[in-house]
Amino acid sequence: MKRYDSYKDTDIPWVGNIPNHWVLSLVGRHFEIGRGRVISKVEIQDNKGDYPVYSSQTSNNGELGRINTYDFDGDYVTWTTDGVHTGTCFYRTGKFNTTNVCGMLSLRRTHYSLPFLSYYLNMVTKPYVRVDINPKLMNNMMSEIPLIIPPLSEQQQIVSFLDTKTSLIDSLIEKTQRKIELLKEKRTSLINEVVTKGLNPNVEMKDSGVEWIGEIPRHWETGKLKNNSDLKISSVDKHIFEEEIQVIVCNYTDVYYNEFITSELPLRKGSCSENEYSNFILKRGDVIITKDSESPTDIGVPSLVKENLDNVVCGYHLSIIKSNPKKLVGGYLFRQLQTKRIRSYFEINSNGITRFGLGKSSVLETPLILPPINEQEQIVEYLDDQTQLIDNTISIEEKRIELLKEYRQSLISEVVTGKLKVTTDE
Numbered sequence: 001m002k003r004y005d006s007y008k009d010t011d012i013p014w015v016g017n018i019p020n021h022w023v024l025s026l027v028g029r030h031f032e033i034g035r036g037r038v039i040s041k042v043e044i045q046d047n048k049g050d051y052p053v054y055s056s057q058t059s060n061n062g063e064l065g066r067i068n069t070y071d072f073d074g075d076y077v078t079w080t081t082d083g084v085h086t087g088t089c090f091y092r093t094g095k096f097n098t099t100n101v102c103g104m105l106s107l108r109r110t111h112y113s114l115p116f117l118s119y120y121l122n123m124v125t126k127p128y129v130r131v132d133i134n135p136k137l138m139n140n141m142m143s144e145i146p147l148i149i150p151p152l153s154e155q156q157q158i159v160s161f162l163d164t165k166t167s168l169i170d171s172l173i174e175k176t177q178r179k180i181e182l183l184k185e186k187r188t189s190l191i192n193e194v195v196t197k198g199l200n201p202n203v204e205m206k207d208s209g210v211e212w213i214g215e216i217p218r219h220w221e222t223g224k225l226k227n228n229s230d231l232k233i234s235s236v237d238k239h240i241f242e243e244e245i246q247v248i249v250c251n252y253t254d255v256y257y258n259e260f261i262t263s264e265l266p267l268r269k270g271s272c273s274e275n276e277y278s279n280f281i282l283k284r285g286d287v288i289i290t291k292d293s294e295s296p297t298d299i300g301v302p303s304l305v306k307e308n309l310d311n312v313v314c315g316y317h318l319s320i321i322k323s324n325p326k327k328l329v330g331g332y333l334f335r336q337l338q339t340k341r342i343r344s345y346f347e348i349n350s351n352g353i354t355r356f357g358l359g360k361s362s363v364l365e366t367p368l369i370l371p372p373i374n375e376q377e378q379i380v381e382y383l384d385d386q387t388q389l390i391d392n393t394i395s396i397e398e399k400r401i402e403l404l405k406e407y408r409q410s411l412i413s414e415v416v417t418g419k420l421k422v423t424t425d426e
Contacts, residue, residue, distance in 0.1 A: 028143030036098030087125030285330030
């Protein structure tokens with residue numbers, strides 16, 4: 001792609017130089033600025049209308065649902081006025097509605113392409129978002145954002161170019177995301193298969209006696225967690241008291257987002273009593289699980305302590321499972337708690353309405369498969385190796401997505417600010 005023949009400085013750091021024949025102005029001088037309205041969940045709960053209701057940037061391009069009436073008819077650019085996605089813009093056309101967290105831009109004159117405006121604003125709104133308790137970009141703030149104005153024909157050329165290029169990039173991102181999903185499914189299936197069937201595909205099988213476990217190798221046994229381990233529910237909260245023992249605390253999020261607890265994790269400082277210290281100090285082979293959550297699918301999420309940690313205790317909303325080393329290897333218990341059957345068991349046995357919990361008795365009654373110790377150790381070693389290989393591939397694909405997104409943003413930025421010139425043959 002080429003550059004324009006000559007440029008001028010805008011004195012705006014995040015815009016920089018623009019082509020000499022482009023005009024610099026303000027958004028409020030060229031667009032009518034409005035806002036959506038409060039639309040209750042009751043109004044869209046049936047979701048049977050013909051007209052979409054848009055809100056902030058959520059799934060399905062911000063569509064919350066559908067109702068039978070519409071507030072807007074025509075071409076607009078909407079943006080999110082507050083919340084996590086503040087400043088995110090969309091080009092909307094047709095008959096639709098927006099909630100009160102959306103601002104609305106419509107043309108005063110016909111010299112501007114709204115799809116171009118959407119591309120442009122998504123590149124430049126961030127510096128104008130006011131960040132206090134809640135990020136905001138209200139109507140008066142949008143009005144003062146600098147606006148660059150290329151000739152309409154160039155705007156249309158740029159939009160056509162970017163629509164084509166971003167569509168190709170988005171397609172690549174979607175394919176890569178699907179590949180990651182398949183790798184994760186493969187990972188889950190591998191754990192399910194090896195934990196319940198072992199490493200020998202020719203081993204003789206028998207009925208486990210538990211319907212939802214099915215067949216297991218003939219020489220394996222079954223049991224319950226209560227007969228093969230000790231379960232303790234932590235009472236160590238996030239408060240720090242000077243008179244208590246000063247410790248490092250492994251908290252809920254540390255377990256939820258990490259399969260393994262190691263000395264490399266940035267754990268937080270805390271304090272606990274002598275009794276809590278002796279009960280909840282973490283040792284190699286301990287399995288920690290989430291005890292409660294806002295969703296039943298997030299209960300019983302396991303994490304394995306991979307090494308003896310200096311002065312680290314288990315925090316609140318978590319339980320520690322210390323397995324009997326003569327019967328159950330901690331790493332094998334961890335992998336078993338990752339299987340679909342036990343994830344389903346925990347979900348079914350959770351209780352609550354707005355917040356769900358897993359009682360101690362339910363956890364202790366968890367049915368387990370018990371291979372001989374040496375096979376448990378072999379299974380742990382095999383799964384550690386194989387899941388790491390899959391994780392490495394996933395990491396490569398995730399990096400690919402990051403690079404594609406960075407390229408997408410960079411391409412849009414370079415084109416809409418005139419750093420690169422779009423021609424008819426591109």
